[in-house]
Amino acid sequence: MKPSTIRLGVDIGGTFTDVVLEKDGLPFSTKVLTTYTAPENAIIDGMHQVCARAGVNPREIDQIIHGTTLATNALIERRGAKTALITTEGFRDVIEMRTESRFEQYDLNLNLPDPLLPRQMRFTIRERVDAKGQILIDLDPAEVEAVVAQIAEGGYESVAVGLMHSYLNAKHEEMVRAILVERLPDVAVSISSEVSPQMREYERFNTVVANAYIKPLMASYLGRLEQRLQDEGVRCRIFLMHSGGGIISIQNAADFPVRLVESGPAGGAVFAAHIAARYGIDKVLSFDMGGTTAKICLIKNQTPKTSRVFEVARTYRFKKGSGMPISIPVIDMVEIGAGGGSLAHVDAMRQIRVGPESAGSEPGPACYGRGGERPGVTDADLVLGKLDPDNFAAGSIKLHPDQSKTALHTHVGETLDMDAVEAAFGVAEVVDENMANAARVHAVENGEDLSEYTMIAFGGAAPLHAGRLCEKLGVERLLVPPGAGVGSAIGFLRAPFSFEANRSVYMKLSDFDGEAIKSLLSNLRAEATGFVRTCDATSPILSEFKVYMRYTGQGWEIPIDLTEEQAMNPQAAVFEARFEEDYTKLFGRPVAGMDIEITVWSVNATTPPEQVARVAEVTGSTEASQTGTRHLFDAATGSYLDAGLFERDQMTKGQRASGPAAVTEAETTIIVPASRDAIRQPDGCIDVITKGGAQ
Structure with a gap:
């Protein structure tokens, strides 16, 4: 994606709002405290600060890309709109029954999280579509109108519609929406066949409920933001970062706000992937620590790992299974409550x-x-x-x-x-060990050895803790990029325009239908491309194909990447070979004699990634000049040591700062433990390596 002349990246976090302006490739950044009651105020304040530093008028801004925790916080704090759910008769309690699994098996006093909507806010209608998309019981419009009358009487602001197997046949959901729009034109409506057209009703219903729950809030906020920017003379288009690591239009964001959950952390992962590409590093541990949470993500071959289901608002010490599952494309990361605040x-x-x-x-x-x-x-x-x-x-x-x-x-x-x-x-x-343990568990779940990884740290608090984290994890190398304190906001400016479309269509390899597969993937590509074209009308668009496969009888699938040739000319033998290859990498061996099935099909349309030049890395041949000393507590020795103070801006290419040391800058401080040295690379990265070693 070709950058505009003047672009603004904005990340609203739980403590700080980060604002970055790029003018002809030069960054100007600031951090301002987040204003909870009116988040747009912090954006306007930060915008004026960076514009003043860059010597530009806000009217000259060509593009704004925004990410926010507002959607996530609304779900965590349960402060969304008054929302109703309309679902199939007999399935009213799906979002409360969950999957009936226990995330803490031996806790006799275990309390499952309350559903987003209590039972009295969930309504049912008599209709049924079967698992092949065939209509078993027709929908009666009169029954729907009776339910809509109850919703009108209850004063609901938003309605979620989630019917059984609607991902295969959306006819009934669309009929319900048409009646709602006609009878209640001021009420927001979300239907699961558009928000998350995937199998597994608990995840799908929960996702459409979450979308409906935050839709009025986010629509109001985005509208206020647009108006405030217009009042300041800013007339450029505004785009939003989505959880999958790409950019969507403000209108798409208002329609599908659930895709904004984790948008800030996604920007951080894109930022780390960009740094990894500059250094040609294939295995990166991205570490993002801000004021409220810490996020850890594995990045292989300069591409963040992605998933199609994740949890928000975990209630039990951030334990897997204790939160709300959201079924949308998302960069896969582990998040714990360990921030500066x-x-x-x-x-x-x-x-x-x-x-x-x-x-x-x-x-x-x-x-x-x-x-x-x-x-x-x-x-x-x-x-x-x-x-x-x-x-x-x-x-x-x-x-x-x-x-x-x-x-x-x-x-x-x-x-x-x-x-x-x-x-x-x-x-x-305690906080460092919590983060280290989360990283270990995440690595084990993905079959990775962290000693082979390079850490890239960013976020206001990460450089303070990353050195100690590397000691605990046995990671030899740490990179802290320029602008680390506002890394996610910079990541927004590096992200492509993209949108992932997916669909659940069950198929066994023994019943492989090449023509049906080609048609399905072609339709998904057209759908995803259409979303991207609402943001970018001229750039070439690439398509990334993925299918989720498993052995028959297994409960969950693994993602399998396909080339365009494999997707558009599908062959059962190729699908089987690709599945067995990836399955063996994860579990050690394939399972002989078992049929294989495909459950979800996905196409991600994206503009080409930004081309980056490789950094000509240097070793620390000269000592940097100290600006002073500070008593710094060294965790490894359990005592205070005299640490050298260095200003990042004054370190030149190839200069080395020996630990213990503190490398200071406006938005963060890099703590170099006694066991490490820091080298300033040509692009401004501070390269923290084991003392006496080379990167």
């Missing part, structure tokens, strides 16, 4: 716990001096010498070490008989 406490077992509760930006951690009394991770980092209290967020926020020490001692130290420093050390080690 994550709050620490001591539990009943006298163990230090960190998160998932966060201080956010209002009031923020204790050190912000804005009324927060409980200690956050930022408080621990400040006490341990990782942060400069006078130069946090480019000096826009003055930190108060005395308030951090008081909060740490009061809420952690007194209970465990620790002073403030010991309490800070405990909090930092």
